[in-house]
Amino acid sequence: MMLQGWTLPQSDTGRASILTPPPWHYSGEIIAVDFRADPGVVAALLPPEIEPAGDGSCTFVFADWCSASDTDARVRDDPARGQYKEAYVVCYGTVAGKPVGRVPFIWVDNDLSLVRGLIQGFPKKLGQIAMTRPVEIGRGGVRKALGGRFAAHVSSLGRRLATAAITLDEEHDKLFPRGIATPLVHTRLWPAVDGDEPAVHELSRGTIQGFELGTVFSGSAVLELGGSEFEELDRLVPTEVGRGYVHSAAFSVVGATTTPAARLPETGASA
Amino acid sequence: MMLQGWTLPQSDTGRASILTPPPWHYSGEIIAVDFRADPGVVAALLPPEIEPAGDGSCTFVFADWCSASDTDARVRDDPARGQYKEAYVVCYGTVAGKPVGRVPFIWVDNDLSLVRGLIQGFPKKLGQIAMTRPVEIGRGGVRKALGGRFAAHVSSLGRRLATAAITLDEEHDKLFPRGIATPLVHTRLWPAVDGDEPAVHELSRGTIQGFELGTVFSGSAVLELGGSEFEELDRLVPTEVGRGYVHSAAFSVVGATTTPAARLPETGASA
Amino acid sequence: MMLQGWTLPQSDTGRASILTPPPWHYSGEIIAVDFRADPGVVAALLPPEIEPAGDGSCTFVFADWCSASDTDARVRDDPARGQYKEAYVVCYGTVAGKPVGRVPFIWVDNDLSLVRGLIQGFPKKLGQIAMTRPVEIGRGGVRKALGGRFAAHVSSLGRRLATAAITLDEEHDKLFPRGIATPLVHTRLWPAVDGDEPAVHELSRGTIQGFELGTVFSGSAVLELGGSEFEELDRLVPTEVGRGYVHSAAFSVVGATTTPAARLPETGASA
Amino acid sequence: MMLQGWTLPQSDTGRASILTPPPWHYSGEIIAVDFRADPGVVAALLPPEIEPAGDGSCTFVFADWCSASDTDARVRDDPARGQYKEAYVVCYGTVAGKPVGRVPFIWVDNDLSLVRGLIQGFPKKLGQIAMTRPVEIGRGGVRKALGGRFAAHVSSLGRRLATAAITLDEEHDKLFPRGIATPLVHTRLWPAVDGDEPAVHELSRGTIQGFELGTVFSGSAVLELGGSEFEELDRLVPTEVGRGYVHSAAFSVVGATTTPAARLPETGASA
Secondary structure (H helix, E strand, C coil): CCCECCCCCCECCCCCCCCCCCCEEEEEEEEEEEEECCHHHHHHCCCCCCEECCCCEEEEEEEEEEEEECCECHHHHCHHHHEEEEEEEEEEEEECCEEEEEEEEEEECCHHHHHHHHHHCCCEEECEEEECCCCCCCCCCCCCCCCCEEEEEEEECCEEEEEEEEEEEEEECCCCCHHHHCCECEEEEECCCCCCCCCEEEEEEEEEEEEEECCEEEEEEEEEECCCCCCCHHHHCCCEEEEEEEEEEEEEEEEEEEEECCCCCCCCCCC | CCCECCCCCCECCCCCCCCCCCCEEEEEEEEEEEEECCHHHHHHCCCCCCEECCCCEEEEEEEEEEEEECCECHHHHCHHHHEEEEEEEEEEEEECCEEEEEEEEEEECCHHHHHHHHHHCCCEEECEEEECCCCCCCCCCCCCCCCCEEEEEEEECCEEEEEEEEEEEEEECCCCCHHHHCCECEEEEECCCCCCCCCEEEEEEEEEEEEEECCEEEEEEEEEECCCCCCCHHHHCCCEEEEEEEEEEEEEEEEEEEEECCCCCCCCCCC | CCCECCCCCCECCCCCCCCCCCCEEEEEEEEEEEEECCHHHHHHCCCCCCEECCCCEEEEEEEEEEEEECCCCHHHHCHHHHEEEEEEEEEEEEECCEEEEEEEEEEECCHHHHHHHHHHCCCEEECEEEECCCCCCCCCCCCCCCCCEEEEEEEECCEEEEEEEEEEEEEECCCCCHHHHCCECEEEEECCCCCCCCCEEEEEEEEEEEEEECCEEEEEEEEEECCCCCCCHHHHCCCEEEEEEEEEEEEEEEEEEEEECCCCCCCCCCC | CCCECCCCCCECCCCCCCCCCCCEEEEEEEEEEEEECCHHHHHHCCCCCCEECCCCEEEEEEEEEEEEECCECHHHHCHHHHEEEEEEEEEEEEECCEEEEEEEEEEECCHHHHHHHHHHCCCEEECEEEECCCCCCCCCCCCCCCCCEEEEEEEECCEEEEEEEEEEEEEECCCCCHHHHCCECEEEEECCCCCCCCCEEEEEEEEEEEEEECCEEEEEEEEEECCCCCCCHHHHCCCEEEEEEEEEEEEEEEEEEEEECCCCCCCCCCC
16 A cells, blocks of 8 residues: 555555644744853854854743644644644854854654654754743733743753743834744754664755744843753853843744755864 | 641741642633533532532533732742643532532642642542633634634543534623633532541632633534543533633632531432 | 542542542552751651651652552552652651651652542652663663662652662662651641631551562662752752662551641740 | 764764664563454555555554663663653564564654654654553552453543553463564655655664563453544454463664665556
8 A cells, every 4th residue: 555644654544644744834922031152062053054153142942832734734623733832942153144043952842843843853852841821811820011020941851951031121013033033944864774874964944934923022031051961951051141032923834945964074174 | 846838748938838828819711611411410410508400501611720829929930830721510500599500520730720629629630631722923823713713622541531612703792601600619528537527528619809701702612521430521421512612711719618518418308 | 419439529429539448559669768868957847746866867769659449449450540650758757756757748640649648648749750660671671680770760840859879789688678667657737718727637647557578679879859949858958878779569558547736836845 | 063963953962862873772561462453454554565464463562661772871771761651553464475563553652762763663653651560569559470450551632542451361481472573664754844755765674683572471352442533543443352462572673674665656556
């Protein structure tokens, strides 16, 4: 039988595949904190194709997403399938002189998103993410408004990896926070099982449409990064914590462009 | 050492107690479906102090809460502590001729809420709850607006207990959905470990302040209840499914009033 | 209707109650580490009825339990119901000159066990516990034998609370490790909702039968305790780490004896 | 910087990569049930390279694994990393006349195992798995011995997918249960993001060493398969349930051999 399905598991119908191809749509709530880390560490996390910004600038992002797929109505229809939280760090650099972001580490709480991320080059692992969800009435929660205090944290394998809090003190009209607005350059990497060279090794940029932000609030922020036997996030311990941002964001991924990844530097200079 | 703490664990400081006393504040998002079940089954789930409504009327409620406590700032400050989802059924009856609701079964995904519920008489167990979270921009999710389709489900010990979906077709100005607006009468029950009679057995009503609703949307609904070796929810299988409701809700619990529960019926008539 | 059920939820059948009365049976695998903490802190965690040992001696215990109930076959029949892991600390003292243990803090990953614990006076919260499970064949795991390295950890709300490892270097014939063999004295505490005094406040000792140990292995150990906004465990940071123990254990709880807890010290001497 | 790491995430050190290359070692406890399903459905789940057995024969397997890696000591050292449970179905067929097994569907509770599986061609999704863990003393659990009743179940996204129970009535000396002993043929599939053809599409067989079984017990079995919007497992609803098996198993995966997968049938007959 020819099997159907964009990903595993395949079958004659393809109905059980964990993922169908893009377009994929995302609408979410963001809690993000700009910070600086040791520029040498940031450089050590970038592939040779990305020139480090040099100032150690990074953003730690928490996101609570609702996602949908043009090719699978179940993703939006079942909240257990398409909704998830994730936490990641963006390091900044340039490619051909233009600003790009790189996500060296990311954790997510949903397997569809984990696989969808790996396919795009997001290096996703599972984690537990908690984020302040704003409320509109009553005294049980926090308003998305000046004075509101938003907190978020992520842990994995029982280790707290990042803890952030932002107290909103400014409402912006036309601000595009760097953490969400900078184009990301990923490495798609999938190992071979019968040879040393990867089966897939390419740089990838998502093709984004319909990028949209809600009202952006910003505020003073705290950010702590913690250690784990399995992670390297704490090498990016903040030397300086910048502003924090709370806002809605939305976009669609309709595809991607790829180029072969540099496996061996030509001169060895960047090794 | 005299130990401090409203609940276990106690210590000299009481700082680790899972719960501090009210006032407790709640702000949440509700997805609820009115339905009718076998009136005999509904009657079988009510204590003798509550007269069954007789028509088998019930509401299945999903709620995504943010909670806070006047006596413990950590509940609101850490989203992993004060935020949670729960799912429950309300059966309707009367006490002294006035309408009351009874929650025979409820599942929650947070231990603070589980214990806070048991103390009030909510018969909480752990469950996994998923609910459509509305979005304000983009195509990744559903708008809380006419035409929006909201879904929710709860499972426990790997069994799907309830699945609901509502397609919003009406916006209300001054509607108080029965599932959230009817006063609840609970049974506080805590066993003895060295005797047959319970250590605590009393009827309890929460003292509610600041009850508030956001805009109420309603729509046509579907509701399915499923079985489990550990549950009786499916005895309430809908004979008729009514309207569904999607709205914000908020209130505070500032205390409760209690009366001893009837342990033995005087005439046996209600046994 | 007179409602049935030893605990909530009650119904005409009582079939959905989360718990039925003892006898309860336990068979489990233990990973435990003896240690000493600041004797003043240990004293601060004991109720006035327990005289501190004075040397700050404690044991941190991880346990992977299978449990059963004479009054509910479902507990043993469904592995998702009766099986669970927990992690707790035992502090040592005396009552009337006889050694007792006190569990000031405990975390568990199962709601039945959480409620069963609270009823007995174990101050249970939810946590995530991981423990080395020994294997009998192959190279995928660790043998319960000399040279085997057993590890365990517990986290709650994304914070690592305790991490232990033991390398087995001795097999014992007739050793009863203190952490599992010392009788425990709990405080049963259940708040009132309409008054200041607790509804239940009593000291409780389980009535244990059929206590049994498998072969006990011991070894050199490491133990780290970590902090959390919600916990006080790290006040017990080890000043000295003793031996670690790995063994099977089993017993039955057939009831308990209780005495009223001291609410106000007569002389204030122990406050 | 040339980045290191067999999988994502990569860095200059490669220390955070979720996975390092084989050899990988596995030691586990198996609960498995042989059954027959509609032969037409089984055939519809096999790739064109596998000839269906024709009799609809399958095995449903639950496994509780401890795993280790020669290239990453952390996998064995931290029980939260290398230990996991999984549940899968094996369908039987032949390649070049020799018996092979195919795993069309599998669920696992650990992200390292999920990615390690996808790389080998196991179509893993996340699920919650519960399995009777045998005990050696006491009355809290079940003995791995004649008369013991072993149960297991798996759920995903709140739907119970499979429920099994086996009552042991025979101990075997030299039995190799088909579910664990048949060589598996997987499809490694990884999508492209900028084209229609998969980036990786090949058949793969693991290179197994050190295969070992503990004492095999068998017994009469029950097996129920359930439905989910996201799965097709219930198409394999048992038409006949065979024997169940409980035993330890161990092996090492030291590599794999692959061949390109058939993308287009030569005659179209099987499309």
